[in-house]
Amino acid sequence: MKKDIITTKEFVYLRISRTIEQQILDNALRTGDKLPSLRTICREYGVSQNTALSAYYHLESKMLIEARPQSGYYVRYSRTRLPSMPMKTSPSNASNYSESELLVREVYSNLGQDGHMALSLGTPANELLPIAKLNKGLVQATRDLTGSGVNSDKVEGNERLRRQIARWSFAMECNFSYKDIITTSGCLNALSYCMMAVTEKGDTVAMESPVSFGMLQLAQALGVKVLELPTHPETGVDLNAFEDALKSGEVKASLLISNFSNPLGCCMPDENKKAAVELSEKFNIPLIENDLNGDVYFGQRRPKSCKTYDRSGIVLWCGSVSKTLAPGYRVGWVVPGRFKETVLRMKLFLTIATTSITQEVIANFLETGRYENHLRKLRHTLHGNMLQFSRTISDHFPEDTMASRPQGGFVLWVELPKGINTLSIYEKANQEQIYYAPGRIFSLQNQYNNCLRLNYGLVWNKELEQRLIQLGHLLKNS
Template sequence: METHTPYRYKQLSDLIVGMIANGTLAPGTRLPSVRAISEQQRVSISTALQAYRLLEDSGVLVSRPQSGFYVATTRRGTLALPSTSRPPVKASTVSISGAVATLLEHASNSALVPLGCAVPDATLLQSKRLDHVLARTARQYGMRYNAYCAPQGELRLRQEIAKRAMRAGHALSPEDVLITSGCTEALTLALSAIAKRGDTIAVESPTYFGLLHTLEVLGMKAFELPTDPTRGIDISVLSRLLDTKPVAACVLSSNFNNPLGSAMAEIDKKLLLKLLKRHDVPLIEDDVYGDIYFSSDRPKPFIALDGGENTIYCSSFSKSLAPGYRIGWIMAGLHAQKVLEHKLAFSLCSPSLPQVALAEFLASGAYDTHLRRIRRILDENLARMTHAIEASFPGDTKVSRPSGGFVLWLELPKRFDSRALFDEALKQGICFAPGDVFSASRRFRNCLRLSAAYEWNGRIEDGIRRLGRLANTLLA
C-alpha cells in the first residue's frame, strides 16, 4: 500500500528525470500510461498523474491527446548565445514609427511565411471554447453589456485576475486592477501618468519595438541598458546612470524579454528594486509572457517581491489566449488614481462583453488547461526552429535560448545587414523582424527576430531554411 506523504509524486518525478539523464528514456520515448506506472511504482493514479503533470510543466515531458506522455525533444545548443548588448551611453530620441508601420503591414500579410509577428496564430491557440462562451454571453446578456462599464472594468474579470496574481505571490484586491485595451494601452497609461515629454526612460536593449513606438509618440527619450541574453539588464550600468542623470522611470519585461527571451533571476530583481527605491524611480513592468514559461514554476514578477511597492504592473491575454479580444490590465499601486484619470481621457472604458466572457472562461479552470498545452507546443516550436536555424544559417550565427515566450533572437557577423535580408526575404514570400526596430538608436542591424507563434508545419520549416540560405548568400 502506498505511504501517503506529500513528497511521493516528487520522488516519482525525480526517478523519471534520472532515467532520462542516464539515457534509459531517450527523447521522444513514450512513457507508460498513468495507470501502468501507478501499478509499477505502487502509487495511486492521482500521485502518478501529479508527477507527470509536474514534469510536463517543467518541459521534461510533453502530453499528446489520446496518446499519452512522451520525453520532450531536447533543444540543441550548438550555436553560441548572442552577445551582451553595448548600447550608447546616452539617451536617444526615438524615431522608428515608419519602420514599425512597414513591418506590421508585412507581418499581417497571410501570403507571407509568418516569422515576423509575435502574436500567436488562432489555429495554435484553439480558443474555440472561449469564443463559444462569448457567443453564449452575447445571446443571453447582449443588451445588458451593450453599454459602458465602470472605468476600472468588469468586476468579475478583475476578481479572476486578482486570484491569479495570488498564485504568483502577489496579494491584491480587485480594486487594484484596471482593465485596458491590451498591454500597449497599459504601458501608455503608465508612462503618461508618471513621465512627461522630454523625460528619459531606461529600457532593455534590445527591447520591444511597440514600447519604443509608444515612447516616440509620447515624446520621451530612451536610455538603452546593456542586456545579457539570459540574465537581463546590467544593474551596475543602471546604477551609474541613476547616480549621474535624471531618469523618470525604468521599463522592463518581468520575464522573457521580447526579443532576447532574457529573464532576470529573483535575486537580481530584488537588487534592482532596492536600487530604484534608493533613487525613488518607479518601475513599469511588462509581464505579457509571464504565463508562457517552460520551467516547473512561474517566475515571480517584480511587483510580488520585497521593494516592489513603487512598481506599475502591465500585462494582457494577447500572447497566451486571445489577441483579438484586446484585454489587458494594469496594477498601478501608488499611481492608481492618476492612471485611472488617464484611462478616462484615453478611452473611458474597455468593451464589456469580451471581459464577461473571459471572466467565465478563467473561472472554469479552462485557462490553466489551455496554458499547459500551449507551453508544450511553443517550447517544441522553439526547439524545431532552433534545429532548422542550426541546419541552414551561417555557422557563426548566434541564437538565444529562452526559457519562455516564443521568439528567437539571431545575431550574425557585424558586416551582415538584416535590412537587405528583409528585402530579399519579402521577394521570396517570407517575413521576419529585422533587428534595428528593437533599438531607439537603430542598432542591431546584424540581428533579427523570428517568431515561433504559428503551428509548426512544412511551410514554416521551409521558410526558415530558405531564409538561412539567403543569409549565407548575402554574407558570401
C-alpha cells in the same frame, strides 16, 4: 474523489517525465539512446500503462524524444546541436526616432497577406488558441451582462475580471485586491497610461536593449527620451547599469519586461527583480513592469514579478491576455500602486471605459479554469517549437550563428555573423513570402543590424521547417 485521482495521475506522469528530461539535459541519456520500455516504466514507478504513455507523450511534445514504429522511444534532443548564446548587449546613448519608425512601417506594411510565413509576430497562431470556446463565451456573455454587453462598464473595469486577476496573482506570490486593478485595452494601453502618469514630455525613461519596438514607439509618441541599458539574453537588464542610470538623476522612470522579454526572451532571476525594486525605492523612481508573457513559462511554476517585491507601491505592474489567449479582444490590466488615481484619471480622460463583453469572456475563462488548461497545452507546444527552431537554426543558418534560449514566451533572438545585414536581406525574404523582424527595429540606435527576431508561436510542420531552412540559405548566400 474523482478529481483527486486525476490530479494525482497528472502529478505522477509529470514527475516521471521530469526525471527523464533531467537525465537528457544532464547528458546521462544521449541523442539516439533507447528509453526504457513502457512495461519497464510501469514496473519501476508502479504506474499504469496510460500514465507511462502520458509521460512519454509529454516528452514528445517538448521534442525531447521520438517514437519509432515497432522499436520504442528514443532520445532526439542534443545539447551540442543548440546554437551558442549571444553575449550581453552594450548600447550607446545616441537615438534616432525617425529612422526607427520608418523601419517599423516598412517591415509591417505587408502583414496579413495570404501565404506569407509570419515569423515576425510575437503572438501564437490561431490554431493554438481556443477560438471555439471563446466564441461560446461571447454568446454566454451577451446573456449574462446587463444590456447584453452594450452598456458601458465602470472606469475601473469589469469587477468579475478584476477579482479573477487578483486571485490569479497568487501564482507569483503577489497579494493585492481587485480594487487595486484597472482594466485596459491590452498591455500597451496599460503601459501608455503608466508612462503618462509618471513622466512628462522631454523626460528620460530607462529600458533594456534590445526592447520591443512597441515600447519604443510609445516613448516616441509621448515625447519621452529612451536610455537603452545593457541586457543579458538570459538574466535580463544589467543591474549595475540600471543602478547607475537611476543614480544619475536624469531618469524619471524605468520600463522593464521582467519575464521572457521581447525580443531576447530573457527572464530576470528573482534576486534581480528584488534588487531592481529596492533600487527603484531607494531613488524614488517608478518602475513600470511589462509582465505580458509571465504565464507562458516552460519550467514548473510561474516566475515571480517585480511587483512581488513591491512594498511601497513604486511598481506599476501591467499584464494582458493579448499574447496568450485572445489578441483581438484587447483585454489588459494594470496594478499601478501609489499611482492609481493618476492612472485612473488618464483612462477616464482618454477611454472612459474598456469593452465590457470581452472582459466578461476572459473573466469566465479565468474563473472556470479553462485558461489554465489552455496555457498548459500552449506551454508544451511552445517549448517544443523553441527546441525545433533552435535545432534548425543550428543546422541550416550560417556558421557561428548564436541564438537565445528562452525559458518561456514566444520569441527567439538570433545573432548572425557581423557581415550579415538582416534588414537588407529582409526584402529578399519578402519575395519568398518569409517574414521576420530585423534586429534594427528593436533599438533607436544604429545597432543589431546582424540580428533578427523569430516567432515560434506557430504550428510546427514541414512547411514551417522548410521556410526556416530557406531563410537559412538566404542568410548564408547574402
